[in-house]
Every structure is written in structure tokens, then in C-alpha cells.
Amino acid sequence: MPLLCLESTNDDAVAKQNRIAAPLGRTTTSVSDTKLNKIATNGSDRPGLEPTSSATTVPRLGQPLATDPEGRIMYPFRIKHLGHDMYTLYAPTPQVRQDWCNKIIEAKTRHAKALFSQNAEPFRLRVLADSAFAYDGIAAIGKQPGVPIEGTPLDRAIRDLESVYGPGRGPPPVCRAQVNCATGFSAYGKSIIAIGTDYGVFISDATDPRGWQRVCLPHFRLFSFLSFFLLVLTCCNYRLYPLSASHKSLC
Amino acid sequence: MLQLQTVPAQRVTQIAVLEEFSVCLIIADRSLISYPLDVVAPVSNFPAPLHDNPRRAPQRLAKDVSFFAAARMKERMLVFYKRKEGVHNTFFKVLEPVFHRTTEKKSRWLGSSRKSGSTESFRDYDEFFFPTECYSLNLFQTYIAVATSKGFELLTLDKKQPMSIPDVKQPSIANIASRIRDQKPLGMFRLNDQEFLLAYEDCAVYVDKHGDVSRTLIMEYSGKQKKAKGATLCGQYLVLFNDDYVEVRNAENGRLRQIIAGRDVRCLDYGARGPTGTTSALGGIPSSSSGQIDSKTTVKIGMTHPEIPGMQIVLEMLLNDGHLEK
Numbered sequence: 307m308p309l310l311c312l313e314s315t316n317d318d319a320v321a322k323q324n325r326i327a328a329p330l331g332r333t334t335t336s337v338s339d340t341k342l343n344k345i346a347t348n349g350s351d352r353p354g355l356e357p358t359s360s361a362t363t364v365p366r367l368g369q370p371l372a373t374d375p376e377g378r379i380m381y382p383f384r385i386k387h388l389g390h391d392m393y394t395l396y397a398p399t400p401q402v403r404q405d406w407c408n409k410i411i412e413a414k415t416r417h418a419k420a421l422f423s424q425n426a427e428p429f430r431l432r433v434l435a436d437s438a439f440a441y442d443g444i445a446a447i448g449k450q451p452g453v454p455i456e457g458t459p460l461d462r463a464i465r466d467l468e469s470v471y472g473p474g475r476g477p478p479p480v481c482r483a484q485v486n487c488a489t490g491f492s493a494y495g496k497s498i499i500a501i502g503t504d505y506g507v508f509i510s511d512a513t514d515p516r517g518w519q520r521v522c523l524p525h526f527r528l529f530s531f532l533s534f535f536l537l538v539l540t541c542c543n544y545r546l547y548p549l550s551a552s553h554k555s556l557c
Numbered sequence: 558m559l560q561l562q563t564v565p566a567q568r569v570t571q572i573a574v575l576e577e578f579s580v581c582l583i584i585a586d587r588s589l590i591s592y593p594l595d596v597v598a599p600v601s602n603f604p605a606p607l608h609d610n611p612r613r614a615p616q617r618l619a620k621d622v623s624f625f626a627a628a629r630m631k632e633r634m635l636v637f638y639k640r641k642e643g644v645h646n647t648f649f650k651v652l653e654p655v656f657h658r659t660t661e662k663k664s665r666w667l668g669s670s671r672k673s674g675s676t677e678s679f680r681d682y683d684e685f686f687f688p689t690e691c692y693s694l695n696l697f698q699t700y701i702a703v704a705t706s707k708g709f710e711l712l713t714l715d716k717k718q719p720m721s722i723p724d725v726k727q728p729s730i731a732n733i734a735s736r737i738r739d740q741k742p743l744g745m746f747r748l749n750d751q752e753f754l755l756a757y758e759d760c761a762v763y764v765d766k767h768g769d770v771s772r773t774l775i776m777e778y779s780g781k782q783k784k785a786k787g788a789t790l791c792g793q794y795l796v797l798f799n800d801d802y803v804e805v806r807n808a809e810n811g812r813l814r815q816i817i818a819g820r821d822v823r824c825l826d827y828g829a830r831g832p833t834g835t836t837s838a839l840g841g842i843p844s845s846s847s848g849q850i851d852s853k854t855t856v857k858i859g860m861t862h863p864e865i866p867g868m869q870i871v872l873e874m875l876l877n878d879g880h881l882e883k
Contacts (some may be wrong), residue, residue: 308816309779309802388802388818389780427815428794428805428877434852435871436862446867449821454863460817463872464864475865485859485869488825490852491574491581493598499852500597501825501871502569502583509598512852521597523583524615 307417312453313384313392315407320396322378383407411455418457431463434499437476438508438518439485467515476516481505573627575634578654580678582618582625582636589622589638590615591679618652618679626832628696630714635682637694637701647691647705651683651714685717693832695745704742704832709755711768722768723755730770733762743797744832746790746808754808756788756795761811776811779804787824789831791856792876798824803858803874817874819860825871826857 380396381403387393397403421427441449454461483505490499490512497512507521571584574594581597583590592615618638625638633653640648655678687705695702703710703719710719725734740757747753752771753764761776778785778797785797790808797804800822805815855873862868
């Protein structure tokens with residue numbers, strides 16, 4: 307159960323055509339039987355799961371289509387078996403798909419609640435930064451949120467944060483670059499977290515997930531102060547940068 | 558007055574703080590740089606005055622560094638870094654940070670170039686070489702475990718005679734040998750006085766303190782198509798990372814204990830017992846039993862924010878109190 311994740315619930319509908327039914331059918335039939343069985347068994351011992359599965363017929367290779375011209379439109383949703391395959395399942399109507407997704411979310415939510423109530427998971431999570439680090443424009447493509455499940459440690463961490471800062475998004479991001487590394491340390495009696503990104507280093511107090519600030523690291527390369535021109539020359543990454551000395555802060 | 562806050566470091570791929578030396582080590586654009594800690598974490602929001610600059614000067618320790626590891630070995634704090642030379646050769650250099658006591662009234666431990674232009678906050682301590690690709694280091698009291706493309710190599714700085722572990726030529730462990738062949742090693746972790754865990758990308762095996770296989774059991778991970786990209790030990794748990802999830806297993810018996818699903822999951826900090834060494838308090842276990850969270854030793858992860866598009870979320874993993882191992 308923890309390894310099964312609902313990956314998408316609202317993919318674009320696809321039209322099943324006789325010609326392309328073969329490749330579509332192959333991807334689904336190879337996996338759908340086992341997957342559907344798995345979901346059905348999960349559902350069978352849960353009274354909340356209605357046997358709507360009978361309505362969700364997965365199109366198969368060579369399945370007669372002539373009966374229902376509407377059946378040519380299929381509504382996909384994806385389930386990821388973590389560490390294994392991604393499965394695309396097709397529902398005949400948006401409503402059936404919605405029912406399926408709701409039931410899966412319900413099952414996942416109950417599972418998360420059960421794990422929490424039994425204290426069965428060794429780790430909980432604490433948010434260190436939720437709104438400071440965005441992806442840059444290109445990296446953001448394909449990094450859309452998944453289907454969040456209530457009651458998981460990740461969800462609880464976010465709700466804990468909301469209980470302090472209120473719901474909704476935090477302040478705008480201070481960085482749009484990939485987060486690569488982090489460390490914690492104490493300085494001057496404070497506990498501080500530092501995060502290394504593709505765009506330098508950021509720090510915040512360990513207790514303040516929204517207090518991230520960029521660190522202005524002086525470069526180790528050469529610099530020279532041309533006082534007559536009020537100009538600083540710095541050499542960075544094999545380039546020479548002139549910086550106006552009238553700027554108080556140059557970062 | 559001009560504040561010297563120049564073009565900052567760019568692509569930062571590793572960061573660690575050596576608190577007792579008041580330095581922050583950073584790999585930025587593949588250069589290993591040492592910054593005085595008060596540059597990274599200023600005392601106040603107001604930048605220090607200009608006359609402080611020589612002391613605040615960063616020091617580049619090496620170029621073309623892919624990773625470093627810092628740990629206390631035999632009462633010495635040592636910093637190991639990997640320098641790749643050629644395609645298949647790996648050089649490791651070992652530096653020792655030294656206290657640099659100046660006679661000035663504002664005595665600071667580290668980081669100045671007052672001594673005839675050469676900074677002496679780190680001194681060359683040792684070096685060693687592997688004719689293979691190397692991925693990570695685990696540092697113990699005297700031994701260094703190097704994860705290489707040929708498996709784990711164990712050596713000491715005194716002898717520098719690498720020993721391959723486990724000894725895959727022994728017929729009694731043929732099945733383990735065939736299982737771990739060609740698998741990328743991720744890390745070697747001490748379970749107790751007697752046993753170590755060798756974590757590979759697909760499975761983990763137990764060895765004794767001599768490097769011999771101690772159990773016939775192979776700990777298999779959940780993913781059959783997704784291999785683990787990183788591993789660390791936290792508490793009594795082996796924590797494995799790949800793009801899609803964090804997998805938590807009881808290190809002692811291999812049971813799956815937790816899955817943290819996400820997207821674009823990355824380990825940002827391997828914690829106190831990870832492959833990058835123990836830079837802070839030795840062997841500390843992150844717990845909030847005292848009510849005080851100590852983020853120094855926690856494992857930190859990043860992933861796509863599950864609710865806000867285009868955002869990353871950074872989290873630390875805290876051991877639950879009173880968690881019962883069943």
C-alpha cells in the first residue's frame with residue numbers, strides 16, 4: 307500500500323481508434339489485470355469501497371467497440387508503483403474516473419491515518435523551507451505537484467507549518483534554482499540551517515522556515531579597488547567584472 | 558564606505574560547517590572553498606566593517622573537487638576531498654584544519670593571510686590514490702571505506718593498503734557475491750561494535766568488523782526498477798533515496814518501516830552518520846526527546862512541493878518518540 311501512489315487524476319481524455327488501439331491496448335493489458343486486481347483486493351476488505359470496478363472496464367486489445375460509440379473516449383488516470391512501473395488506467399467516463407480516484411485517495415488517507423495512530427512510522431518530517439526555493443523556469447516543467455494525501459508525515463508537516471503561519475502560500479521565493487545540499491550548525495547560540503543551491507548559499511534560523519536569506523559570500527578571487535574611478539574590479543569565473551563602488555551592497 | 562560583497566559563489570553542491578574551527582566548507586563550481594563561519598552566518602544583519610576583510614577572506618583549498626568528507630579520526634579533525642584525474646583515476650587529499658591563533662587582540666582561530674601571504678588554516682596531511690572511479694567515503698575511527706566502481710575498499714591512512722570487502726572469492730558467499738557484482742556501492746555503516754552494513758543500490762549485506770560477510774541474509778530494497786541513489790543510517794534505520802521516494806528500513810532486520818513518497822526527491826544532508834562524515838557532534842541521533850530539535854545531525858531532504866506548483870520543499874527527518882519496533 308505505501309508503494310502505490312495516485313499520480314494523476316485529470317489527464318486529457320484520449321480517443322480510442324481502431325488503428326491505434328493496438329499500442330494503447332498493449333500498454334494497458336500488460337499491466338492492468340494485475341493492477342486492477344490489486345486495487346480490487348484492497349477495496350474488498352474496506353466497506354467504503356463500492357464495487358464500482360465492474361463499471362471500470364479497461365479497454366483491451368480486440369475488445370468490441372461497436373456497441374457504444376461514446377466508449378471511444380477514454381479517461382486516463384495514472385498509478386505509480388513506487389520503484390516499479392507507472393500504470394495508466396482508463397475509465398469510460400469522467401465520473402467513473404473520479405470515483406476511482408476518490409476511492410484510492412480515501413484508501414491512502416485511511417492508511418496514512420492508521421500508520422499515524424499506531425505510531426508505526428519511525429520518522430516524522432519538519433518543514434525547513436516551503437516557499438523560499440522555487441524551481442527555475444525550465445526545471446519547473448514536469449515538476450507539477452502529485453496528488454497529496456492527507457495524514458501522511460509530509461502532509462502533517464505542512465499542516466504544522468500552516469498552524470503557525472496560517473494557510474496559503476508564504477512569501478515569494480528568494481531563490482529560483484535547484485536545491486543541492488544543506489547543513490545545520492550553531493553559531494552565536496542560535497541553531498542555523500544553510501542550504502546550497504545552484505545560485506549560492508542561503509541561511510535561516512532553524513526555527514524559521516520562512517526566514518531564508520541569501521548569503522553574500524565574498525569571492526576568493528582577485529579584486530582591486532580603483533579609488534580614483536570609484537570602481538571595484540573583481541575577477542570571478544574567469545571574467546572581469548567592474549562594480550560601481552557607490553553601491554553599498556553589491557550582491 | 559564600500560562594502561566588499563562581491564560576486565557570490567554560484568553552483569553550491571556540498572556544504573558543511575566545522576564548528577570548532579569556525580569554518581564553513583563549500584564546494585562551489587567544483588572548487589572547495591573555506592569560509593570563516595561569520596561570513597556565512599553574520600552575527601547581525603549588518604555586514605562587518607571593511608577593516609575586517611583580511612580575516613574574512615575565503616580560501617580556495619582545491620579545484621575540480623567532486624565531494625569532500627570531514628570527520629574526527631584518532632582525535633584529529635580531517636577533511637578528505639576527491640580530485641578526479643583522468644577518466645578512471647581518483648586522488649584523495651587529506652587536509653587538517655589547524656587553529657590559527659593570532660597575537661592580535663581580536664584573536665580568531667582561523668582564516669587569515671597575515672603570515673607572509675600564505676594562509677595556514679589548513680595543512681596538507683596525507684593523500685592516497687585509487688585507479689578506479691570513486692563515489693563516496695565513510696570515515697571511521699581508523700578506517701576509511703571507499704565506495705568504488707569495484708565495490709568497497711577499506712584502508713587506513715597509516716598503511717594505505719586497500720582491502721576489498723567483502724571477499725567475493727570465498728565460495729561460501731557465492732550468492733551474495735553474484736548479487737552485489739556490478740552494483741554501485743552507496744555506503745558502509747556501523748551497526749554496532751560487531752557489525753557493519755554495506756549498502757548498494759539494490760540491496761545491502763552485513764559484514765563483521767573484519768569485512769567478512771556475517772549473515773547470509775541479503776536485505777533487498779523495494780524498488781525493482783528504481784535503484785537507490787543514496788543511503789545513510791539514522792538511528793537504527795537505513796534510509797535510502799531515489800527520485801520518487803525515501804525508503805526507511807530497519808537496519809538490523811531489513812524490514813520496511815516507512816515510505817515517504819514525493820517527486821524529484823533528493824537527499825540534501827546525510828546526517829551524522831552519512832557518507833560525508835561526522836562534522837558535528839559525534840554519533841548524535843536526531844530526536845526531540847529533550848524538546849529541543851538539533852538540526853545539526855538530522856537527515857534533510859528536498860522534493861517538489863506537493864501542493865504548490867513550481868516550488869521545492871525542504872524537510873528534515875526527525876525520529877518519532879516512543880516509536881515501537883514491531
